[in-house]
Each structure stands twice: as structure tokens, then as C-alpha cells.
Amino acid sequence: MPFPLRKPSHILVYILLTCREIGCLRRFATWTFKAMWHLSASRLAGMAMAMQQSFTVYPFDPPGDVAALRAEIRAFLAQHEAKLGVPNCWVVGDPEFSRALGAAGFLGMILPQEVGGHARHPLERYVVIEELLAAGAPVGAHWIADRQTAPLILRYGSDEAKERYLPGICRGEIYTCIGLSEPGAGSDLAAVRTSARHTAEGWRISGQKIWTSGAHMSHVMLALVRSEEGSERNAGLSQFLIPMDAPGITIRPIIDMGGDHHFNEVFFDDVLLPEWAMVGTRGQGWAQATAELALERSGPERYLSSHVLMTALIDAAGPDPEPQIRGLIGELTAELWTLRQMSMSTAAKLAAGEDPMVEASMVKDLGNSFEQALPQRVQALVDCPSTRDDDLARLMRALLIAAPSFSLRGGTREIIRGIIARGLGLR
């Protein structure tokens, strides 16, 4: 074979691609290949810079027998079949279901055994939660505690906080809420004004949180508050665990547009907290809350919370649907499958100890758009007059109403795209 040996790279390719068939030379060729590579690396680097990549794929490789783990959680779900099929299921709470999940060892999976956890790998937890979401299980009661509060307490919390809350979270008995948003601090979270004042008896909390999901079902709130008087923006903030039954707390329901009581206003009137209620380092609340948001935004719930509508559509369509419906199902399948690959890769990156901020934002944005479009695409093709009352029609209507919240909660679409743009070097 003619071969222009003009550049080191060509010699490499030549050795790599043509010399390997000669058995006895193979080891030599590989060795030469590597040696040549080191010699020529610097020249090659100048010649052809490695191409930019929009998304680096991390292999999803949980330890242990994944099929067996899936079978276990599916068997659990089969026992609770009557409770499944809930749309937007991770905001729908069912303490009985949460306790059963805890008893079966599916909560606090990544926490150590000393605090009641199960010392499993984060990707094993991922397998379990994607099964729960795909089945539309009512996981809302414990969702926030298991997803973000428990890992935060484990990492930054005092010994008292760990003892008091973690075992109960693992049993599915203690629920938590997120105290970030305030009337004046929505997307601009650094505008938080709720304050913590240090006194001889402990910390005194005053102010207000709003849009607090599940505050009325929660035992404790993990709140971001201003602990340093006169501080500005993201400096001087700290995180606190606030027991929801502490004197001085008032919870007022806010009914959402679907008629459900899901989020709340929470008022703090000089609420007294013990020293151990502060989480992590005084004044480091912003960095900790950012770590918390990485857990909040990177999970499969950002594309799987409407999966039950897709299954209802497939059920209703039957094995041989008309061409238009078949086409829609095909498109939805492609999008779902792609999102799952992206989500698994993001989870794997987080599990590898790296920061998947940009990848998680991409999955959230794409997942939100997918889920918001889903009920509208079903509506456009399937005849569902408001009098129709089967599973498909009910789920479609419920999700049409729930959908606007998807690209608001956990960071709005615009904020999320801003994070992606920063990753591209534009900000």
C-alpha cells in the first residue's frame, strides 16, 4: 500500500492500521506506536487541536447486578400497583407509600449504615428512582429529603442534625422542604432577606419564604438565610435546618391553578433555633446551596414526571395504531430515549465526583420542554373533548395544567439557559 510518510501522524496511522496483522510484529507495533505518539504529541497538538465537544458522555455503570436491582424495585411496585400511575408524581405525597419504600430499603440508599442508610452507589439509587418515576409512584412526601436534604446534612450537618433527621429520612418518616425563594428573591436568589441573628440562646430567624413545596407536610426546612447583618448578595448567607413545628412559624397554603395545595408561604417571627441547626460553615450558605441545586437539577425527574401520559397514549393506541399516532409515538420514543441517555450520563458524571452543572442544565431544559409539549402533542392528535373521561384524557388534562410549572420550579428556563450559555463561554 502506498503511504506518504510525511508527517509523524501518518507513520502512526500506518503502523496502527496496517502493521497489526503481522502477529509477531503486533506488540512491537503497538509499542512503537506509543513511543512515536509521545515523540510527536507536541507537533500533533499544534497541527490539529482536539475538537470541542458539546457533551462528554460518561458511561452509566452501576456496581452489582443491575437487572436484579430492577427486578427488586419492580416487585415492590407490583405490590403497590393501586397507588401508581400518578401524573407529575414527584410532587404527590403519600406517607404510607414513603414508609413502605423506606422499610424496603429504597430510601437513603447512598447514606452510610450508621445513620440508617444502605451504603449503595449513587447510580444504584438512580436505577431505583427512575423506576419509581416511570411507574408514576407517589414519591412526593420523601422526595426532597431523599434527593437533596439528606446528602446535604450528611456532608455539612452537625452530629445532632445527623442523628435527629437522617434515620427518619431513611425510614420514610421525616420529610423536608426547600426554603430558597422569597417574595423579593425569585430567579435572583442572592436577594434573600430572611435573617438569622446570633443571640445568647441561639439563632433567631425572621422573615418569609414563599412557594415552599410541601411545607405543610414537612418536618423540617433547609433554608438559605442572611446570617451576617449588612451583607450583600451572595456573601453573608448561611443554611439552617428549621423544624416546622418551632414556635413563631406560620404556614399559609397557596392553592395552585390546578386547585391543589402544593406550595405555601412560610413566615418566621423570631423563631429560636439551637446552635446545631446551622448547616456547614457560617457565611458559606451560597456555595452549599449551589451544591444542593446540582442535586436538585440533575435527576431523571426532569424528563420522567409525565411518563404515565406517554404510557396511556401507547395503551390507547394499541399494537397497530393509525399512521399519524404511530408517528407521534415514534417521535416521543426517540426524544425519551435520547433524554434518558443524557440523564444517565449526567448522573454518572455527578457520581464520578465531577460537577455536571452544564449537562444537568441541558437535561433539565430539554426534559422540561419535552414534558411541556407532550400533553399538547397528544391533544393535537387524539380526540379528547372535555367530556371524555378515560385515563388518557384525564392524564392529558392534568398535565396540560401542570406543565407551566415544569420550566419554573428548580430554576426557570431562562436562568437554566443562562447557565448553559456561561458554559459556552458567552457570559
Add this chain to the structure above:
Amino acid sequence: MSEQRTLLCDTAEAVFAEAATEGMAPIEAAGFGQLLVHEGDGGFGGDWGDAFAVLRLAGAKVPHLPVGELIVGGEISRPIGAFIRVAQAAGAMDAALAMSIDYVNTRQQFGKPLGKFQAVQQVLAIFATEAAAVNVAGAAAAAALDRAGGDADAALFEIASAKLRTNKAIGQATSIAHQVHGAIGFTREYDLHKLTGLLLDWRSDHGNDAWWADVLGGMTAKLGAAGLWHEVTRRADPL
């Protein structure tokens, strides 16, 4: 990426730099036709993941050359053809994204780089996300082909998903690329059309949206509601 694949990509990139002006000859001479041939048969013994990585680069650097056709060789089946286009599109889209980012960081209007305008940042975030979806889908389709021992019919679910998703992304990505470039991107002289024009061609090649949606929708309908989730998970779980 494994060290071997990194080396393969770096060498491919150097060869493609030459092929950009000289055509297929350097690529053929370097032996890329043997990439997927077994070592025992005198080939490189690469897998579909290697093919994806090389074709992704080809899509960015030499989108007009039939590198995939050389690597696969012989008659190209529709699923394998679709896989080739997905891999090329992954690279071409990342390249068009890089050009777009570069352009908006350089071009100034209203006294500042275009990239400082939030409206421009937000559409490029969409573009990047679409490019990411294609890259991830392509890599996963390659993994499925490897798992199926190169049997495209056994990897049809993933190939169909990846091609359909890629087709959808091509529509959005090419229009955003042109929008942020303004008139200069609409000229023959400026290189953007070499990527976007081919991306648009690839959307039709080896099955357009309707064709793959029909195939995949038929597969999913046969699986049934619960069957879909079981199949999606089973096919990707570690063996």
C-alpha cells in the same frame, strides 16, 4: 475515551486536515477502510464506538467526503447509512456551534460583542443542547451496535431513535447557526454553509423524520406501554 481511541482520533484529525484539500486519497492511503476489519483479517479491529468517533470528526472536518462509506464498505444498508449520518451530524453540529460561538464573540454591534446579548446567548444554549442530544444519541447508537456485534437490525431501536432525534435537531441547529451569523453566513465565501448545507442533506438521507418515526412508532406500539420502559432499560443495562 480510551487512550487508543484518543490516538485514533488525533491521527484521523491530522489526516482529515490534508483530505480537506486533497480528497479521499490520504484517508484511503492511511487505511481507514480497515478500521472495522477484524485484526485476524489484517484490519485495525476497531469497534463501532471507534467508527463513531472518527465519523464525528469527519463530519466536522471533511463533511463532503464519503468517509463513512469507506469505513463500512460495500452496500450500505439503511440503518447503517443512518448511523453514519448521525455520527457525521454530531461532528458537523459541534463544528457549526463552535463557529457560531466564535462569531458572536468577535462580531460587534451596538458597541459590544453579539454574544453579550441575552437573546443571542439563549438561542445558542438551545443550539448547544440540540448538538449535545445528537452527540449522546450517536454514541449510544454506536454502543448498541457494538453490543449487537454489528448487527444493525438488532440495534434498530437505538439507530431509529438516534436518526430521528438527529433529524429533529438538524432543523433547529442549522436555523440558529444562520440566524446568529447574519448575512455573512448566507454567502458562498463563508464556510458555514459547508456544514449546514450538508446537515440539511443528511436529514433526508437514509430515512427522513416520517420514515423513522413510522418504524420506531411501530416498534414501540408493539412493545406496549410497560414493554417500552422494560425494553429501553434492558437494552442499556450493563450485561
